[in-house]
Amino acid sequence: MILEIQNVSRRFGGLLALDKVSFTVKENEILGLIGPNGAGKTTLFNAVNGVFPPTEGRVIFRGADMTGKPPFALAQMGMSRTHQIVRPLNELTVRENVTVGACFGREKHGLDAASKIADEVLEFVGLKDRAEMLAAKLNVAQKKRLELARALAQKPILILLDEVLAGLNEQEVAGMVAVIRKVRGQGVTIMMIEHLMHAVMNLSDRVVVLDYGAKIAEGTPAEVSANERVIEAYLGDPKVAQRFLEGG
Amino acid sequence: MKVLTSPSLWIVLLVVLAVALIPMIANLPALREELFVLLMLIILASSVNIIMGYTGYVSFGHIVFFGIGGYTGFFLVQTLQMHVALAALIGGGVASLIAFLMGMPVLRLRGAYFALATIGINEAFRTLVTNIDQLGGAVGMLLQFSVYDAYGGAKEASQLAYYGIILVALLTITASFMIKKSKFGLALMAIREDQDTAMVLGIDPARAKVMTYAISAFFPALAGALFFFKNGNIEPGPAFELHRSIEALVMVMLGGFGTVTGPIIGAFVYERLRGFLITDPTFSNAHLVISGALLLIIVLFVTAGVIGWLRQQSPVLRRYLE
Numbered sequence: 001m002i003l004e005i006q007n008v009s010r011r012f013g014g015l016l017a018l019d020k021v022s023f024t025v026k027e028n029e030i031l032g033l034i035g036p037n038g039a040g041k042t043t044l045f046n047a048v049n050g051v052f053p054p055t056e057g058r059v060i061f062r063g064a065d066m067t068g069k070p071p072f073a074l075a076q077m078g079m080s081r082t083h084q085i086v087r088p089l090n091e092l093t094v095r096e097n098v099t100v101g102a103c104f105g106r107e108k109h110g111l112d113a114a115s116k117i118a119d120e121v122l123e124f125v126g127l128k129d130r131a132e133m134l135a136a137k138l139n140v141a142q143k144k145r146l147e148l149a150r151a152l153a154q155k156p157i158l159i160l161l162d163e164v165l166a167g168l169n170e171q172e173v174a175g176m177v178a179v180i181r182k183v184r185g186q187g188v189t190i191m192m193i194e195h196l197m198h199a200v201m202n203l204s205d206r207v208v209v210l211d212y213g214a215k216i217a218e219g220t221p222a223e224v225s226a227n228e229r230v231i232e233a234y235l236g237d238p239k240v241a242q243r244f245l246e247g248g
Numbered sequence: 249m250k251v252l253t254s255p256s257l258w259i260v261l262l263v264v265l266a267v268a269l270i271p272m273i274a275n276l277p278a279l280r281e282e283l284f285v286l287l288m289l290i291i292l293a294s295s296v297n298i299i300m301g302y303t304g305y306v307s308f309g310h311i312v313f314f315g316i317g318g319y320t321g322f323f324l325v326q327t328l329q330m331h332v333a334l335a336a337l338i339g340g341g342v343a344s345l346i347a348f349l350m351g352m353p354v355l356r357l358r359g360a361y362f363a364l365a366t367i368g369i370n371e372a373f374r375t376l377v378t379n380i381d382q383l384g385g386a387v388g389m390l391l392q393f394s395v396y397d398a399y400g401g402a403k404e405a406s407q408l409a410y411y412g413i414i415l416v417a418l419l420t421i422t423a424s425f426m427i428k429k430s431k432f433g434l435a436l437m438a439i440r441e442d443q444d445t446a447m448v449l450g451i452d453p454a455r456a457k458v459m460t461y462a463i464s465a466f467f468p469a470l471a472g473a474l475f476f477f478k479n480g481n482i483e484p485g486p487a488f489e490l491h492r493s494i495e496a497l498v499m500v501m502l503g504g505f506g507t508v509t510g511p512i513i514g515a516f517v518y519e520r521l522r523g524f525l526i527t528d529p530t531f532s533n534a535h536l537v538i539s540g541a542l543l544l545i546i547v548l549f550v551t552a553g554v555i556g557w558l559r560q561q562s563p564v565l566r567r568y569l570e
Contacts, residue, residue, distance in 0.1 A: 049448065075450035083448075089441035091506075100438045103431050104450030111431045132563075154450060 001060075002027050002158050002189045003048070003079075008057035010040075010047050010213075017043045019213040020057065025158065030180070030190045032204030032221070034197075036233055040213040041193045042084055045160050049074045049081055062157065078106040078157035082147035082164055084193070088135035095131040097146055098122060098153045105154025117153055125149045125179055141172050148176075152183065159183065161192040165199055173199060201225065209233070251429045252422070256570045260425075260509055261418055264290070268414045272407075280410055284478070286519050287417040291471045292492070293499040293511035294420045298464040300497070301506035302433060303457060304440030305355065308363045308493060309370030310468060313343040315487035316373065317469025318476040319383055325477055326391060329398065332405075333412065336473035343469030344462040351461040355454065358443075367490065374488035388483030402480075409478035413471060420467040425508045425570060427463070436460055437506070491536065495522075498539050501546045504555030508570040513554055 003025040010018040018040045025031050033041050046052040048059050053068035060066065066074055080101070089097050095118050102114035102121075109117060122128045125145045130138065138146060144164055151159050161180070165173050177199055184190055194200035200207065201221040209217040209224055211233040217224050224230055251257070268287060271280035296310045317339035324335035354365045378386045399405040427433045438446040439453045446453055476482040495518065503514025518539070525535035550557055559566045 051444070051448070070452070071444075071447040072450050072452045075448060081448060083445075087442055087445045089438055089445065091441055092437060096434065096437075100434055100446070100449050100451070103434060106450075108450075111434070114431075150449065 001025070002062060003191070004058070004060040005044075005048065006058040006060065008044070008047055008054045008059065010043055010052060011055045017213050018047060018054070021210070021213070021215050022057075023208050023215060023218055025189060025191055028184065028187055028189050029205040030184055030192065030203050032200040032207040033191060033193045033210065034195075034200060034207060034224075035210035035216075039210040039233075041210055042162055043213075044210065045081060045162055045191075045193065049079055049160060072104070075105055075154060076108070078155070079160065080105060080151035080154040080156035080158075081160035082144075082151050082162055084162040084166070086140065086143040086147055088138065088143055088146055090134065090136035092135060093131065094127060094133050094135055094138065094146060095119065095122065097135050098149045101150040101153035102155070105156065107155045114153070117155075118149075121149045121153045124152070124182070126175070141168050144168065144176070145179075148179065152188075156188060158189045158191065161190060161194075163193055163195060165194055165196045177203060251426050254425075254429075256568050257422065257425045257508075260421060260512065264417060264421065264512065265414065268417070272410070282523075284410055284413055284475070286515060287413045288471045288475055289496065289499065289515040289519055290417050290512050291413075291420045291467050292496045293503070293515045294424045294508075295464040295467045296493075296496045297500045297506065297511045298424055298427060299460055301500060301504075301510070302428065302436040302440065303460050305457065305461075306363045306497070307366045307461075307464070308497070309366035309368070309490065310464070310496060311489060311493035312366070312370040312373050313347065313465040314468040314472035314475075314492075315370075315377070315484075316343045316346060316465075316472070318472030318482055318487045319377060320469070321473025322389060322391070322476045322482045323383065325395060326389060329395065331398075332409070332473070332477045335477075336412065336470045339473040340466045340469040343465040347465035348458055348462040351458040352454075355457040355461060370488050370490060370493065374484050377487070378484045384482070386484060388481060388487075391477070391480040393480075406478045409474045412474045416467060416470045416474065421508065421512065423463065423467070424511075427460075428506075428508055428570060432456070432459075440506075495539060498543045498546075500553075501543060502553055504553030504557070504559070505551070507553070507555040507559065510553050510555040517554075 001024050006022050007020045008018055009020055021044060035041055047054045050069050050071040058065060058067045061074065061077060061079060098118035098121055099114045102109050102117040122131055125148055127142060127145050127149060130142060135146060148164060165176055168176060180203060204221055207221050207224040208215060209230050216233060217227045217230045268283055271283060296307055299305050299307045320339035320342045321335040324330040324338060325332055350369060354362060357365055377383050396402045396405040399408055435451045435456050438449065438451055439456060443453050499514035499518045500511050502518060504510025522535050525531040525538055546553060552560060555569060559569055
């Protein structure tokens with residue numbers, strides 16, 4: 001068990017954004033996290049990696065209780081993440097951005113070694129020819145790749161991907177899916193939030209579904225997409241949803 | 249250390265050293281006094297740049313460390329007849345310690361709140377010192393002339409202070425360069441760009457910022473100790489002079505935010521400009537107005553400053569001009 005999420009709740013004032021969510025992530029699997037907008041998916045990522053510590057519950061990462069620990073502590077233990085809204089370090093070059101990940105992530109490399117890792121990772125995600133550019137100058141698809149590259153340079157055990165496919169065209173999606181598969185091939189465990197159903201259903205070994213902050217289903221992609229509560233959450237009427245799923 | 253053999257650093261150090269030695273070789277005491285102030289400003293601007301340019305925290309009241317170093321050094325030289333070099337080092341240590349302790353709460357503040365807090369710290373220290381009789385209160389302290397005898401006389405003492413300030417300036421520039429080129433510097437720049445992202449990438453910002461603040465407090469304190477030792481008197485006003493602090497910000501912006509050579513160029517240009525304005529009958533009362541306008545123009549049109557602008561022009565300059 002890489003990650004155990006036990007009864008995690010998160011409250012923002014009167015809003016219960018996460019409601020006693022529990023599940024586990026196994027070694028080297030791809031776990032898809034889906035749910036309608038506002039279901040609490042990104043909040044769960046924030047609760048897991050310490051950006052907004054849970055108000056209740058525990059987060060156990062690699063056997064250690066990391067509940068409420070700051071994000072850098074989790075990063076150093078091997079949890080990295082990408083952001084849904086890209087957050088490049090604008091005035092640094094693409095290579096420097098990725099070097100930061102390699103310097104302060106799990107393996108804490110020195111500058112020279114980190115910069116070598118940065119070049120390898122940039123080649124891996126297809127940004128090698130942009131290494132000298134300022135990160136601010138990249139387009140959105142490239143910034144998404146940069147997010148991933150930075151997270152990979154941290155040499156994570158577990159990587160949290162927050163909508164890395166959103167806003168990409170079909171060809172870019174295919175490229176990114178291939179990259180995600182390769183990452184898993186390197187032994188990294190992946191938990192991913194994704195709205196693009198066919199991609200998440202294709203990639204994931206298991207899927208967890210959130211709605212209104214609570215877990216409503218968990219299982220293989222096939223099990224989850226046949227689950228009435230899931231279909232209802234997404235589309236209201238199971239019959240319409242069924243037609244939608246068969247069509248798409 | 250690979251960084252220390254970089255020509256980008258050596259050239260800068262040699263130029264500063266060569267210029268600084270002119271009055272000693274040609275025996276021009278008036279020029280020496282001018283250059284003393286210039287070197288002091290280079291130290292102040294470079295230090296401000298470490299916390300502001302690299303880390304993104306605008307330390308408005310950085311002059312407080314100059315004052316703390318000045319008072320600590322002066323007190324030790326005066327009452328314990330301590331050697332000025334040792335007194336200056338202790339002054340630097342005290343300033344760093346205060347920066348460390350103050351930094352823990354204050355560096356939690358972001359943006360304008362931090363800038364305001366640093367002004368508050370400076371004003372608080374000035375008031376504090378004004379009310380301590382052992383430090384001379386509002387009138388300050390006057391060095392007993394006999395103290396200089398230990399250095400062979402007043403002239404020798406002031407020469408020693410000058411060599412001291414050259415050394416501190418070179419040290420400050422070296423430290424600035426080493427930080428910029430180090431893993432620690434990369435962490436600072438990541439914090440400057442986006443502190444929350446830096447944290448997700450594994451950086452502990454609180455620790456990095458407090459260390460940076462302590463480092464950037466050290467050098468101005470050394471300069472303060474040497475300056476007031478040379479002057480022979482110290483008062484709360486000149487020691488904690490807020491507008492000096494603001495001028496240091498102008499120098500950093502003028503030369504180039506976040507670059508090593510920027511604050512040096514900025515200090516030089518600003519000091520020349522001020523010298524001209526003060527002696528010119530038309531502008532003599534308006535030099536602060538001009539520097540304010542200058543800051544406005546830089547912020548609006550050339551945010552990168554002189555060195556930053558040059559670095560944007562070509563990859564070759566980017567490689568060698570830090």
